[in-house]
Amino acid sequence: MTTYSHDSSRDRPVIAIIGGGVSGAAVAFHLLQRQRLQPGQLFIFEPRARLGAGLAYDTQDPAHRINVPAAKMSLLPDDLEHFQRWIEENHALAGDETAVAANGSLFPRREVFGRYINDMVQPFIDDGRITHVAEKTADVRRLDGRWVITDEVGRRLEVDILVIATSHPSPLPPEPLRSALAGHPRFVVDPTRPDALVAIRTDDRVLVVGNGLTSADVIASLTLRGHRGPITAISRRGLRSRGHAPVRQELFGDFVSRPSRTALDLLQHVRATIREAEAEGRSWHAVIDQVRAQGQDLWRAMPLGERRRVVRHLRPFWDVHRFRVAPQVEAVSEEAIRSGRLEVLAASVASVEAKDAAIDCRLDLSHSAGSIDRQFDAVVVTTGPGHRGILETQGWIGALADAGYLAIDATRLGLACNTTSQAQGPDGAVSPSLFISGPLARGTFGELMGLPEVVEHGVFVAGQVASAIGDYENRRHDRPHFDISAA
Secondary structure (H helix, E strand, O other), X not given: OOXXXXXXXXXXXXXXXXXXXXXXXXXXXXXXXXXXXXXXXXXXXXXXXXXXXXXXXXXXXOOOEOOOOHHHOOOOOOOOOHHHHHHHHOOOOOOOOOOEOOOOOEOXXXXXXXXXXXXXXXXXXXXXXXXXXXXXXXXEEEEOOEEEEEEOOOOEEEEOEEEEOOOOOOOOOOHHHHHHHOOOOOEEOOOOOOOOOOOOOOOOOEEEEOOOHHHHHHHHHHHHOOOOOOEEEEEOOOOOOOEOOOOOOOOOOOXXXXXXXXXXXXXXXXXXXXXXXXXXXXXXXXXXXXXHHOHHHHHHHOOHHHHHHHHHHHHHHHHHHHOOEOHHHXXXXXXXXXXXXXXXXXXXXXXXXXXXXXXXXXXXXXXXXXXXXXXXXEEEEOOOOOHHHHHHHOHHHHHHHHOOOOOEOOOOOOEOEOOOOEEEOOOOOEEEEEEEOOHHHHHHHOOOOOHHHHHHHHHHHHHHHHHHHHHHHHHHHHOOOOOOOOO
C-alpha cells in the first residue's frame, strides 16, 4: 500500500489534522507559531482544493455573508481587526457594492473570509511545513502506538498525534420527510452543498424546515436566483434569528462573579440583566454578547444535569439571539414577510405524502391543538447540524468509537473530551494523543459555534498539541535510539 512520505526516524513526531476548515487551519497556524516543525511533520486531510474555507466559507453563493462584522473576525484573537485590514489591503470587496451595512460595519460574502484564512496558511503549504492531503479520510485506527490514517485512494499515513477538526454533521431531516421524500428531486436535505437549490423552480411553493441562519440564507439565495413563489418557514417555536444592533453595544452584565448553577437561574439572571441594560438605553445585544464572552466559565459552573436542561429548553432561544443575521440577509426576509411571500409558523411536520408533482404536508401548530394542510413543490431542511448523529456521519469516526476511542458527549452536542480537549471513550478513558478541535468539543467547552470561539479554541488546542510534541521528544530523548529504517 502506498504511504505518505514523512520522517521515518521518528525522532520528531508526526501530526495529522483531519479537517481543513477554520478550526483545523487555526490549529495548524497557531501550532506553527509555537513549534519549528519540519516538512513532513504536519499533515492536514481536507478534500477541498484549498485549506481554510471548510463548509461555512467554501460557498460561492453571492447571497451568503458572514453574520459577524468583519472587524470582529480574525485568525488572530489578539488582533481582531486583522481580517478587516486584509480586506482593505487586498481590495477584497471589489464588485460587492452592498457589503457595507447601514451602520458602517462590513459584512462581506462568506467566501471572502475563506480566502483570508487560506491566505494565512498558504505560505506554510508553499514551504512544506504543512502537507495538504486533498482526499477524504476513509479509515483511522490505532496500531502499535500510532494512529494510522488511510485516505479514499488507499494511501496511508502513520502519525503520533491526531487532531479531529471536522465540520458540522449534515442536518437530520424529521422522520416524516425522510420516509416520504427520499429521492425526490426537490427535497433538499443539505442546502449548504454547492448548487443545492438549483432544482427549485421560479414559482415553486417552498417549505423551509427550520428558522435559523441557514433558513435566512436559503430565502436570500432563492430571492437572488429570481424565485418568486410563496415560502413557508416552520420551527417548533416559530423563532427567527435576530438581527444586529443598529449601533455598537458595549458588553453589559456580569455572569461569572456569581455563576448560575441551574438553567432557571441563568434564564432569570439574563432577563434581569436585559431589563437593567434597557433602563440605561442599551439593547439586549450587549447582554447576550456578555453571556457569550463568559460562556465557557458559565458552562463549567453548571452540573451536567443543568447543562442538559440548557440544551433541551434554552438553546433554541439562545441560538436566535446569539446567531444573528447579516443586515443584508435580514432585509431580504423582512421584505418577503411584508410582501406576503414569506410566512413564518410555529409548527412541525406531522405527515407528508408525495402526489404526482406536489408534496402534501400536514403541519401541527405548536400553540394550539390544531393542524393545517398545505401543498408544496419543494422542501428544504435547515434544522442545523445533526450533532447527535456524528458517530454515523463518517465511517472512520464510527470505527474509532467502536474501538473505544470516541464517544458522544454527555450533553449530546458532539464528541466527548476532557478540559484539555483530549478525546474520551465511552468509559471516560482519555487518549492523550487524540484531540478534538472546534464545535464538536462544545459539550465540554460550551459556546464553540461562533468564529471567535472556534479560533480561540484552535489556539488552545495548538498549545495542547505543542505540549504533546514536547512530551514525545522528551520520551525519545530519555530512551535509547534504535535505527528502524533497516527493519
